[in-house]
């Protein structure tokens with residue numbers, strides 16, 4: 051991968067998000083001692099979803115966020131609100147034959163739940179209900195698409211195999227798996243809307259309050275922040291990629307990975323239509339590490355991922371590596387040759403967490419300390435739903451079938467291949483080889 055000064059000229063790099071600015075005012079930080087029924091650590095979709103539901107159920111809940119609610123992947127992602135499972139369907143069917151049907155039901159329900167959440171709180175997030183397509187750019191990928199669609203439909207998914215041009219995909223995409231539910235949103239606005247809802251709920255929200263330690267004891271669980279101590283009956287760890295920094299998180303639960311996005315300048319609507327992209331559907335590809343392309347409400351194209359970088363050391367704020375930005379721009383020009391002159395304008399990225407099974411995980415780390423993670427780069431719809439299901443259980447309700455299907459009896463995990471930089475680099479090479487030698491089909 052080369053630095054590609056020509057590809058990246060004019061890009062503005064931001065260490066937050068291109069979707070939204072940080073909030074002007076923050077909730078206060080924790081000072082001193084607090085007693086509460088439940089603490090939620092992390093104000094992303096999962097933490098906000100959990101806290102909102104607990105508050106709705108009348109539980110005294112305290113949400114602790116290291117920066118501000120929505121600071122993490124929640125405000126940074128590409129905005130595909132989808133029932134797509136993170137792993138390739140053929141791999142999931144081979145590794146988890148008995149869990150696949152339940153995981154698909156969970157993912158479908160998560161879109162229904164998110165739709166209702168957006169509606170209930172009147173969140174304006176530029177939602178286009180287009181569905182999404184996992185698309186093929188080579189004949190080999192198209193064969194995989196057909197097989198995967200069969201597996202998904204056989205296991206109950208609301209999906210179908212479609213062909214490119216006739217469905218309204220841009221010319222470079224031969225066809226793929228159309229997942230009808232959901233569509234594309236502005237995730238920054240969605241995260242801000244959820245933050246507003248949590249701030250208005252009965253939940254106590256503290257920002258700029260990074261949790262350093264969670265210590266269970268006979269008189270409850272003690273959670274420590276720089277200037278405070280919170281004693282609670284129960285704690286939920288919901289800080290996604292950052293959870294590995296808490297000593298109490300089950301070892302190897304997930305591997306943190308940095309992924310990047312580049313947004314183009316606005317494109318005239320006629321030029322966009324001329325690419326064949328009449329469906330406006332959100333597109334991700336069948337590569338080992340996906341490429342993603344979507345149209346935004348400002349008529350730009352947002353191009354994503356291709357590169358997954360293993361998280362080493364502290365997972366702080368960072369900007370996209372210009373070499374990665376250049377690679378994304380090259381990918382864009384390869385898939386959209388008629389838009390080669392369109393300039394990239396902005397780049398940002400974020401930390402995601404990859405679990406060893408590629409499925410969401412939820413369970414009890416130790417007495418009264420729970421963990422929940424529905425990321426794997428696909429948590430926009432799944433994370434708030436998982437949070438709500440866990441909240442219902444903590445509030446004393448009968449655990450929902452979707453929660454029981456994901457619940458882990460023991461907090462024990464095998465190492466994730468996503469923690470190896472070498473492996474991730476090799477995967478990038480393999481994807482580029484398949485681009486070069488895979489037949490386009492025309």
Ligand SMILES: Cc1cc2nc3c(=O)[nH]c(=O)nc-3n(C[C@H](O)[C@H](O)[C@H](O)COP(=O)(O)OP(=O)(O)OC[C@H]3O[C@@H](n4cnc5c(N)ncnc54)[C@H](O)[C@@H]3O)c2cc1C
Pocket residue numbers: 091092093094095096097114115116117118119120121122123124125126127128129130131132259260261262288289290291292293309310311354398399400401402423424425426427428429430431432433
């Ligand atoms: C570039 C990018 C593109 C993506 N595209 C999509 C997409 O199109 N569709 C999709 O479904 N998913 C996508 N994802 C994934 C999706 O954004 C995540 O799955 C989702 O945001 C996970 O929500 P979360 O609440 O678990 O984590 P996060 O949103 O990451 O929230 C975790 C929160 O915990 C806080 N925190 C961390 N440590 C502490 C601590 N010690 N104490 C207190 N708080 C702490 C952080 O500040 C953060 O606010 C993408 C992610 C990225 C980065």
